[in-house]
Amino acid sequence: MSGGILTRRKERAGWLFVAPALIAIAVFFCIPVISALFLSLTDFDIYALADLDNLRFIGVQNYERLLTNPLFWGAMKNTALFSVIGVPLSIAASLGAAVILNARVVKWRPIWRVMFFAPYVTTLVATAVLWNYLLHTKYGVINWALQGVGLPAVDWLGQPQTSIPAILMFVVWKIFGYNMLIFLAVLQTVPDDLYEAARIDGAGPWTQFKQVTLPAIAPTLLLVSIISVAGFFQLFAEPYVMTQGGPAQSTVTVLYFMYEEGFKWWNLGSASAVAFILFLCIFAVTLVQLAVAKRLGGDQ
Amino acid sequence: MKPKAILLNLAVAFIALLVLFPLAWMTSVSFMTAGEAAVFPPPLWPKHPTL
Numbered sequence: 001m002s003g004g005i006l007t008r009r010k011e012r013a014g015w016l017f018v019a020p021a022l023i024a025i026a027v028f029f030c031i032p033v034i035s036a037l038f039l040s041l042t043d044f045d046i047y048a049l050a051d052l053d054n055l056r057f058i059g060v061q062n063y064e065r066l067l068t069n070p071l072f073w074g075a076m077k078n079t080a081l082f083s084v085i086g087v088p089l090s091i092a093a094s095l096g097a098a099v100i101l102n103a104r105v106v107k108w109r110p111i112w113r114v115m116f117f118a119p120y121v122t123t124l125v126a127t128a129v130l131w132n133y134l135l136h137t138k139y140g141v142i143n144w145a146l147q148g149v150g151l152p153a154v155d156w157l158g159q160p161q162t163s164i165p166a167i168l169m170f171v172v173w174k175i176f177g178y179n180m181l182i183f184l185a186v187l188q189t190v191p192d193d194l195y196e197a198a199r200i201d202g203a204g205p206w207t208q209f210k211q212v213t214l215p216a217i218a219p220t221l222l223l224v225s226i227i228s229v230a231g232f233f234q235l236f237a238e239p240y241v242m243t244q245g246g247p248a249q250s251t252v253t254v255l256y257f258m259y260e261e262g263f264k265w266w267n268l269g270s271a272s273a274v275a276f277i278l279f280l281c282i283f284a285v286t287l288v289q290l291a292v293a294k295r296l297g298g299d300q
Numbered sequence: 301m302k303p304k305a306i307l308l309n310l311a312v313a314f315i316a317l318l319v320l321f322p323l324a325w326m327t328s329v330s331f332m333t334a335g336e337a338a339v340f341p342p343p344l345w346p347k348h349p350t351l
Contacts (some may be wrong), residue, residue: 010317012332049313097315100308100315101312103308105304105305105309106305106309106312107309108315112312115316115319115320116315116319117314118319118320118323119322119323121317122323126326127322127323127326130322130325130326131322133329133337134322134325138340139337139338139339139342140342141321141325141342144340144342173318173319177319274325294341
């Protein structure tokens, strides 16, 4: 009998201990998400802001209207382009830097590590403005370097074909240090014996990378790719600062579209619907990634 | 083993140059007079450093 009371008391103590965290999650996560879901089913706009009587429940009309809006599909297409090019590019940059930096023969490794991480910890808006100067058609350092080797100058942020690659250059430069640190951490856990055994079996650097390094870091690779996809799907500040969505709407991402819908046109209900569609997209892609990882892992 | 080590160190230094150049240039430009950065070719170093 006394044992039962003791467990109940322990249980209550446990709930008390987790209560602060649960309350914080409820207040700052659950309630906003549920109200956003409710908001996305109403026509909350600037009239409703003035007087809540103007708020009407309109079911899924926001979603229907979005799915027939070519601007929304343009934003979806741009976001997909950003992610399809950006995620592999940033992962390749991070992994490449990590593998090179992990080599024993490289000197002053902590110093390089700090240098590679520096862009990640500098202010996003400041570096975005800086890259606007670097990418300037006339006075930019990048075009100066291109012309120095005999290539024509490129109007990086001024034409739809190059605006996404230009912003991606900046994004990859900015974020590759973070994933590099994750990769470095996991690369250091790969035992040297495996490389030694592979060398003795006659494996070159590429075979060693493919047969030893990749299987060892596969779980981390999955984690990094999931985080990267979520990050690239939520690209906003970079196009907002560098191009304001232009030229010709070529850098309007879903989040940028949501921002304009919500805080330029004050269609907050519609903006909430955009947020939920984006959430569903990220969720779906993550599920696909997990399924692919499971399939690949099952083969080995 | 020796040439490989040199190659890897050079590769790291090259990446560091690419990564740090924008930040270094930002610092350099911050000491230029107004409008000095907007010429072609872009100046790497301020002519008359000023705060």
